[in-house]
Amino acid sequence: MDMPLSDRSTKDNRVDADIAEDTAHPLAIEARGLVKRFGGTLAVDGVDISVREGAIYGILGPNGAGKTTTLRMLLGIIDPDAGVRRVFGHDRPHEIAKLIGYLPEERGLYPAMKGVEAIAFMGALRGLPLDEGRRRGAELLENHGMGFAIERQIRAMSKGQAQTVQLLGTLVHRPRLVVLDEPFSGLDAINQGKLERMIRELAEGGTTVIFSTHVIHHAERLCEGVAIIAGGKVPYAGSVEAARDRIPAQVRLETRAREGAWLAALPQDARREGDFFHFSLPEAGIESLLKALIDGEAGILSLSIERAGLHDAFVHIAGEAAARALEADNAAEANR
């Protein structure tokens, strides 16, 4: 985080407190004040994250924001310069490697290996005996409609197929925590849908899933919690709902009358665009405003209240620059 825990909003503190005190769902990941420098570059600056066991959690931010470095620190691939991280209560994540599955952003497989061997090898790295890895690997491939890949070399597979093999290799040892770095990157819409389903199934089975992404709608659809990261800082970490609540709901009002005393009842931030008025939902609610509009004979033609999406929350929390970077990443990926 870019500010100490004590300086954060009451709502954020409440979210973290709720998480910490939820003994039925202990924390899978807890990070406090993670800092990482590379030479003179501050890559990650005081990241705080709490992820409950069994949750789906997203790290949301543009490329270069520090997502991968954060994940690498959480996994023990690199050590933080400052701060602490605990995975299942363990402050040396490497020592519980059998409990973790990791799909790095830069996908990597041995081109000469057959699909089933690649999965078994990845399982073996996490302590799964090779024979069992082969058995489970064949089963996983069959279940995902990739039986043809069992005996096929990686070099003979399409990029998407190889990515699926690597993902299955990440899961073959049945980890309690699955960490996916940009898992949707490079997948077509159909495979993205399959992956979303797979992530949900994992969580339903009690596995904690944490993934990084620069695509907001994946995080919005899947995650119960998100960390918004920009420039190495995490200005927000908590539930998706709480992030959306950071921005008041927006009201869109259409009236028959153009003028009248009822205009004085509209909130100060109301602005007129054509036939519509736009303004934030008053803290007191919509009821008193409705009464004033009816009494003032405004002639309400339509009124809608829209809750802010995660995208709006991201813009509000991370700022316009980060949002533009995120959109540029999405555009670049779409063009790839």
Place this chain on the structure above:
Amino acid sequence: MSNTTATARLTTLQAAWVVARRDFLAILFSRAFIFFLLGPLFPIVVGGLAGGIGSKVQQQAAAIEIGVQMDAAQSAAMIDAATMLREDAGVAIPPLVPLAGKVATDAPEAILRERRGNYAAIVSGTPEAPVLTAPSDQMERFRGAVGLVAATAGGTSPSSFPEVATQEVVTSAADVKRNRVQTAQAGQMLLFLLTMLLGGMVLSNLVEEKGNKIIEVLAAAIPMDAVFLGKLFAMLAVSFVGIAVWGTVGVLIYLGSGWDMASFAAPAVGWPMFFAFAVIYFAMGYLILGSLFLSIGSMAATVREVQTLSMPVTMMQLLVFFFASYAMANPGSTIELAAAIFPFSSPFAMLARAAQSESLWPHALAIAWQALAVAVLVKAGATLFRRRVMQSGPRGARSGKRGFWRKRAADPAA
């Protein structure tokens, strides 16, 4: 920490085994391994053929003549008998020639020791009581033939054969030393070529791995020390397979070409012990050089970077080889001691010493010292590897030559 998490990882050795097993099998069943095997076979085959031809030429030209030092009639009878046995009966008997010129009356042992003429052996005495004078390693080769020739010349064949008295020629110390130096040189050269070849292979294997982007998968799952150890020992195992294949081919060529190991003087510690030391010193030399190359590989992102970075090491290894070669020519000197102590030259220097000196205790000491150096270098290399390998990974690879120099300030954040 719960009990489940207490053992929830592979030990470094278990993880190294997983990596080593994969690397070993992957390399063994790759096309590159075939070329790896074939590469050194070319010089072996060419060397074997050249050795075989040379050996034949040598046999025909000079060495396989037996001088006869008897009176004229007996000499003629012996020579006729040998000619008849060889040409009419097809018995493989080398030509016999009478001693001629100044050496005709010299003592046979002195003629051979001082190389007065090109005689492989000399027969003196009489056909009834022949005396064979020859170097110890040639004695058994000629003894039977001389007995048969003498019996034929004396007219007693095939009912009885005379007892052939023998007189061994003691080779001079200078000859022994000169010949053992040749053995030592050959051993050093072989050791140098093998370590350089395999050190280069382990390096390219690592670079390929970084290119495959598998390194982060490994780094996330197991200690980087294990990756380092696994790769190092997998290549050592591959090299033993290679050596076994090359050795077998070498033995076949040796058996088929008629080339004689006697071309090389027996090393001071004897051939079996010399081969054992060669294997041990090869392993030590390879592990020392391999850990150095792997450390370089951890810093390099591209093949071009590897070439740039490994060039000084290759040059250094060449200098080390020359240093060890120079030291070999000065046994017992301070330079030889320095070459035996300096870890990078120690395997070469000690193999040369095994060819030249009988004492075994310096080898025990040197092997312990080299093992210590291997442990230190492997540990240091693994530490460097762990620190650098994730900082010069895929992003560095994309940045090409600038990747290494940018590394310190690299920003792997994404």
